[in-house]
Amino acid sequence: MLRSGLALADEFGLASVTMQSVATRLAVTPMALYRHVGGKAELLDGLVERLLTELPMPMPELAWDERLTAMAQGIRGVARRHPAVFPLLLERPAATPEALRVRGGIYTALEEAGVDPDEVPRTERLISTAILGFAVSEVGGRFARHSRRLLDGDFERLLELLRACIVAGSTADRARA
Amino acid sequence: MLRSGLALADEFGLASVTMQSVATRLAVTPMALYRHVGGKAELLDGLVERLLTELPMPMPELAWDERLTAMAQGIRGVARRHPAVFPLLLERPAATPEALRVRGGIYTALEEAGVDPDEVPRTERLISTAILGFAVSEVGGRFARHSRRLLDGDFERLLELLRACIVAGSTADRARA
DNA sequence: ACCTGAACACCGTTCAAGT
DNA sequence: ACCTGAACACCGTTCAAGT
Numbered sequence: 001m002l003r004s005g006l007a008l009a010d011e012f013g014l015a016s017v018t019m020q021s022v023a024t025r026l027a028v029t030p031m032a033l034y035r036h037v038g039g040k041a042e043l044l045d046g047l048v049e050r051l052l053t054e055l056p057m058p059m060p061e062l063a064w065d066e067r068l069t070a071m072a073q074g075i076r077g078v079a080r081r082h083p084a085v086f087p088l089l090l091e092r093p094a095a096t097p098e099a100l101r102v103r104g105g106i107y108t109a110l111e112e113a114g115v116d117p118d119e120v121p122r123t124e125r126l127i128s129t130a131i132l133g134f135a136v137s138e139v140g141g142r143f144a145r146h147s148r149r150l151l152d153g154d155f156e157r158l159l160e161l162l163r164a165c166i167v168a169g170s171t172a173d174r175a176r177a
Numbered sequence: 178m179l180r181s182g183l184a185l186a187d188e189f190g191l192a193s194v195t196m197q198s199v200a201t202r203l204a205v206t207p208m209a210l211y212r213h214v215g216g217k218a219e220l221l222d223g224l225v226e227r228l229l230t231e232l233p234m235p236m237p238e239l240a241w242d243e244r245l246t247a248m249a250q251g252i253r254g255v256a257r258r259h260p261a262v263f264p265l266l267l268e269r270p271a272a273t274p275e276a277l278r279v280r281g282g283i284y285t286a287l288e289e290a291g292v293d294p295d296e297v298p299r300t301e302r303l304i305s306t307a308i309l310g311f312a313v314s315e316v317g318g319r320f321a322r323h324s325r326r327l328l329d330g331d332f333e334r335l336l337e338l339l340r341a342c343i344v345a346g347s348t349a350d351r352a353r354a
Numbered sequence: 355a356c357c358t359g360a361a362c363a364c365c366g367t368t369c370a371a372g373t
Numbered sequence: 374a375c376c377t378g379a380a381c382a383c384c385g386t387t388c389a390a391g392t
Contacts (some may be wrong), residue, residue, distance in 0.1 A: 001374095003335070018364085018365065018366080019365080019366060020364080020365075020366090028376075029376070029377055029378080029379095030361085030366080030367090031367085031376075031377065031378085032375075032376050032377075034367080034368090035374055035375055035376075036374045036375095037374080039366075039367075040365095040366065040367090046243075065370090072249065076318070086266065088315045089316050089319070090264065090310075090314050090317040090318075090319050091317040091319070092317075092318050092319065092321075093318055093319060093320075093321040093322055094319050094320075095322060109214015111343070122330065122331060122334060124218060125331055126334060126335060126338070128347070129307070129310045129311050129314050129335075130306070130307050130310060132310055132314070132319075133267075133307060133309055133311070134306050134310070136267045136308050136310070136313075137267050137310075140267040140268040140269075141267075141268050141269050141270055142266070142267050142268070142269065142270060142309075143270075143271075143302070144269075144270040144273050145270055145272060150181045151253075152363095153299065154299060154302055154303065157299060157303060158303060158306075161303070161338070161342050164345075165338050168341075169356095173335060178355095195383085195384065195385080196384080196385060196386085197383080197385090205358095206357070206358055206359080206361085207384095207385080208355075208357075208358065208386085208387090208388095209356075209357050209358075209387090211386080211387090212355055212356055212357075213355045213356095214355080216385075216386075217384095217385065217386090269379075
């Protein structure tokens, strides 16, 4: 069911995801869906959660900055594959199982980078907000008039800034100062 | 009409903004609205544009960093006053008259800060994306479980990072290095 | 940037009923 | 994590018609 809904959203946009269209795609009546999901809101929640499932955890052998870069590129890829559903990520609490999994990966990388443990959660929110804000802007339409090439440059610049922010907040760096 | 639509969105959410509800509020039939607006999509465009109208340009006597801070706080205030409509800002091209006005204000501040002219547009995109991403996350629900106090701290931290980014990109700073 | 009535093809959801 | 038919109160939008 979530697979059908996501396919519809990817192909025809979020507005085309209706109880009737999903049901039709499954060769069933709309009412049958209520056996499997509480309602349309829950269906959309499921789609958002599925998006995060597609984000792989990078190999643990990599250095922390390479892992964070890989995750950021992964998120951008998810956004590009599912532009209709992706913006919903900003509209519900980042407290679902998949959201926790992803956040855990970022926490680990930040700890490894030497960020003050007290500052890890805030730094994670800062990084995630910036990356999500960029990805949503890109697929949501805000940057519609800009070329892919230009946006690739913007993304690279954003990653540099975030790396600098992490390094500046690390204990190693503070000891050096 | 836009005033009615915005009032409905603020009070009852975006889903409650329908041609029928807006018409009812204006004591008119839904069909009458089509004289004033092309359709529902255009109505929503109008609401988004109206939001930006609420963002005042800070006094030009202020220093560039104080002006940017004031604009960022202003945007966050707009988001908090209109949480249902605000997220739509990321979903259409930032090329409307009001969007140009706001961007112009940021360009001026960045030039004053000494940012390399070639880098002003990209820096503006970086700043706007981060601020919008934060504001949308906050009012959209992603940070729903966090206290206002915590989010105030996050916002302050974000502004600091952006200021540092601007200073690092200024010619004055590069000359000093 | 005039308003309305009637109609169309859609929505999400509930409920009783059937396997 | 069973499916359906009939029904309800909604949607956005078009069209012909009225001022």
